[in-house]
Amino acid sequence: MVKQKIKIICDHCKGNGYLRESNGSYTEVHQCPTCNSQGEVMAEIYEQLLNTIPEGATGKEIAEILEGDKKVTLQ
16 A cells, blocks of 8 residues: 655644643743644555545544544654
């Protein structure tokens, strides 16, 4: 089977590229360390599974679709 790299929405920042942290009276904004502020991460997936993944799916959604088959590798 051949693997193909695709971009998926970052689960950590939900595609925003940054995180907001509220500390009582003020809010801090931080860059997302998971996607390096890009809002997307690369995933390797077998070509045969691409048709089962909806466009714009997050890593969590992909994992739920594949139900732990270990056929997706996030990078």
